[in-house]
Amino acid sequence: MSNIESVLVENRVFPPSEQAVKSARISGMEAYNALCDEANKDFEGFWARLARDNLVWTKPFTKTLDESKAPFYEWFEDGELNASANCLDKHIGTPTENKTAIVFEADDGAVTRVSYKELLGRVSQFANALKAQGIKKGDRVIIYVPMSIEGVVAMQACARIGATHSVVFGGFSAKALNERIIDAGAVAVITANYQMRGGKEMPLKAIVDEGIAMGGCDTLKTVLVFMRTPTTCGMTAGRDKTFTEVLQGQPSECRPEAVGAEHPLFILYTSGSTGKPKGVQHSTGGYLLWAKLTMDWTFDIKPSDVFWCTADIGWITGHTYVAYGPLAAGATQVIFEGIPTYPSAGRFWQMIEKHKVTVFYTAPTAIRSLIKAAEGDEKIHPARYDLTSLRILGTVGEPINPEAWMWYHKHVGGERCPIVDTWWQTETGGHMITPLPGATPTVPGSCTLPLPGIMAAIVDDLGKDLPHGDGGILVIKRPWPSMIRTIWGDPERYKASYYPPELGGKLYLAGDAAARSADRGYFRIGGRIDDVLNVSGHRLGTMEIESALVSKTDLVAEAAVVGRPDDLTGEAVCAFVVLKRSRPTGDEAKQIANELRNWVAKEIGPIAKPKDIRFGDNLPKTRSGKIMRRLLRSIAKGEAITQDTSTLENPAILEQLAEKL
Ligand code: PRX
Numbered sequence: 001m002s003n004i005e006s007v008l009v010e011n012r013v014f015p016p017s018e019q020a021v022k023s024a025r026i027s028g029m030e031a032y033n034a035l036c037d038e039a040n041k042d043f044e045g046f047w048a049r050l051a052r053d054n055l056v057w058t059k060p061f062t063k064t065l066d067e068s069k070a071p072f073y074e075w076f077e078d079g080e081l082n083a084s085a086n087c088l089d090k091h092i093g094t095p096t097e098n099k100t101a102i103v104f105e106a107d108d109g110a111v112t113r114v115s116y117k118e119l120l121g122r123v124s125q126f127a128n129a130l131k132a133q134g135i136k137k138g139d140r141v142i143i144y145v146p147m148s149i150e151g152v153v154a155m156q157a158c159a160r161i162g163a164t165h166s167v168v169f170g171g172f173s174a175k176a177l178n179e180r181i182i183d184a185g186a187v188a189v190i191t192a193n194y195q196m197r198g199g200k201e202m203p204l205k206a207i208v209d210e211g212i213a214m215g216g217c218d219t220l221k222t223v224l225v226f227m228r229t230p231t232t233c234g235m236t237a238g239r240d241k242t243f244t245e246v247l248q249g250q251p252s253e254c255r256p257e258a259v260g261a262e263h264p265l266f267i268l269y270t271s272g273s274t275g276k277p278k279g280v281q282h283s284t285g286g287y288l289l290w291a292k293l294t295m296d297w298t299f300d301i302k303p304s305d306v307f308w309c310t311a312d313i314g315w316i317t318g319h320t321y322v323a324y325g326p327l328a329a330g331a332t333q334v335i336f337e338g339i340p341t342y343p344s345a346g347r348f349w350q351m352i353e354k355h356k357v358t359v360f361y362t363a364p365t366a367i368r369s370l371i372k373a374a375e376g377d378e379k380i381h382p383a384r385y386d387l388t389s390l391r392i393l394g395t396v397g398e399p400i401n402p403e404a405w406m407w408y409h410k411h412v413g414g415e416r417c418p419i420v421d422t423w424w425q426t427e428t429g430g431h432m433i434t435p436l437p438g439a440t441p442t443v444p445g446s447c448t449l450p451l452p453g454i455m456a457a458i459v460d461d462l463g464k465d466l467p468h469g470d471g472g473i474l475v476i477k478r479p480w481p482s483m484i485r486t487i488w489g490d491p492e493r494y495k496a497s498y499y500p501p502e503l504g505g506k507l508y509l510a511g512d513a514a515a516r517s518a519d520r521g522y523f524r525i526g527g528r529i530d531d532v533l534n535v536s537g538h539r540l541g542t543m544e545i546e547s548a549l550v551s552k553t554d555l556v557a558e559a560a561v562v563g564r565p566d567d568l569t570g571e572a573v574c575a576f577v578v579l580k581r582s583r584p585t586g587d588e589a590k591q592i593a594n595e596l597r598n599w600v601a602k603e604i605g606p607i608a609k610p611k612d613i614r615f616g617d618n619l620p621k622t623r624s625g626k627i628m629r630r631l632l633r634s635i636a637k638g639e640a641i642t643q644d645t646s647t648l649e650n651p652a653i654l655e656q657l658a659e660k661l
Helices: 018-023 028-041 043-054 083-087 116-132 149-161 174-184 205-213 243-247 285-297 316-328 347-355 364-376 402-412 491-498 542-550 586-603 629-637 652-658
Strands: 100-105 111-115 140-144 164-167 188-192 194-197 200-203 222-226 240-242 266-270 278-282 306-309 332-336 359-362 392-396 419-422 456-459 471-476 508-516 523-528 532-535 538-541 556-566 570-579 612-615
Touching: 028 043, 043 285, 083 149, 083 285, 083 316, 100 116, 100 149, 100 347, 111 116, 116 149, 116 243, 140 149, 140 174, 149 164, 149 316, 164 174, 174 205, 174 266, 174 278, 174 586, 188 205, 200 205, 205 222, 222 243, 240 243, 266 316, 285 316, 306 316, 306 347, 316 332, 332 347, 347 359, 364 402, 392 402, 402 419, 456 508, 471 523, 491 508, 523 532, 532 556, 532 570, 538 542, 542 556, 542 570, 542 586, 556 629, 570 586, 570 629, 586 612, 612 652, 629 652
Parallel strands: 100 332, 140 164, 140 188, 164 266, 188 222, 222 240, 306 332, 306 359, 359 392, 392 419, 570 612
Antiparallel strands: 100 111, 194 200, 266 278, 456 471, 471 508, 508 523, 532 538, 556 570
């Protein structure tokens, strides 16, 4: 909580335009307040109404919320539905069926379009192919593919047959993949031979092979390979098959398998406080309800919109706002294979112009890096592009600094588009605290107010409510339909992580510090209170990186990892390392630091590479042997040390650790 200023200064407020208020579904603060009141007065009735109005149930639910096994909450438990049918089949026979569902732009700029009807055909055919491989309801399937129509098809096809998918971001290493295959007990991996990023062909299938070769993947029977490029890749006979092979002769009709509302739609691994990533398990009914509803509420999606969420399907944002939400809402969406800086840092603006994007959703890190690029080269400044199609802008994944917010507002939104700064998490399934474009006056750097039905609050260490203006811990007081159900295979960890006894066991602990403004009660997120870092909007566990470093047993004796603020990436990884040999200096230190960075990239993935590495003869510890992380955080920031260091065995190491390479 220490990093929260106690009172927010709201010097600039941007009310929604009259036009935005007039056209929005939730029109004005009265409409927002009315929904909040409805939820407060009849919590279950509110959610039941929304679930009936927004989803197609093959068997209607009679129970809304079951709290008897809390904190393992169940929603709409006796209802049955299929997620894929709610994204695709429901549009058939409506004007949406011939509408473009996906506009796919490849790394090289080539564009492919697929209508809702065509997408349903492709998903159904792929679902039949999965069944023909023996994959059935309840099986787990790992998906490790580039951003593509095929990726969405694979996810939707799993949902169609009731298989639980677990998408692994294409930047994760063979080791990370191996751990996830084992933890999920996956029967199949869906991958591609290569992925194209920034004009470069990068292997995926070879990483899958390496991951499987590490051993322990006993449940795995099948690897399906999408040939993204003409380049061949190694194929293991009997186990590996191309998409073309398995799709051959499969009909493009497949009855969706009705599953219970609580059936696990997917598992998505994310970093926590310990070394082992958590398999966040989501449900079918509650998750999909919120994916659809937040498209309507936060993005106020209209039939004429062109929606573009730039997140990869390997992250929760790409699940909810690429693979499920836009389809459930019947929107046209853009999916982009490449990177924002190729062939130039004007790519996003060029694509918004080309596809006439109306709702654009990206991460603050991307905005900050594009600001920097535009300052250096006025040819790629958004002012050079026609961005008048835009009507709503969004951000996600990390706090947005007011300067970046103002630039986004002015140069991308033309001072006309509301910015929805959406706070949420892998565990929450969808938006939790966010402005509504036709209701909430926005304040740069604040995610404003919780969505109706989301009982967010700020409490102290003991779970006691704090007054507006005080910094504290962000909690959610009541369950909500799209919440995490458990950690796959580890219910005890779920309880301990999210419903800790210290807070009374009934409050969902988000893991973020936050404060509400004294006047409006607006939320501002201060950053994590646990050992989780947020680098470029990607979640990384400090323990995970420490474990990776010390697993280089020939070199590393001890390591401690902390975050430090970074202008571009929000936070940066800073590692303090004690080697088994003498402390290196000069070029040798640089060379060993590089070796360690590459090691971390191999163990976890390039996103986890420490930006700073400092070497010491020792690490600062308390008398009881605990690493003094607070001290390390100060050193990483380059701050003067004001803490008491009298207990340190060797105070000289502070100087060593402060030395930059
Ligand atoms: O610290 C918060 C930050 O990202 C964390 C969740 O990360 P992840 O599960 O990877 O999900 C990211 C995409 C939803 C949160 O605990 N975070 C997310 N959105 C915001 C944010 N911090 C500040 N403002 C946000 N809008």
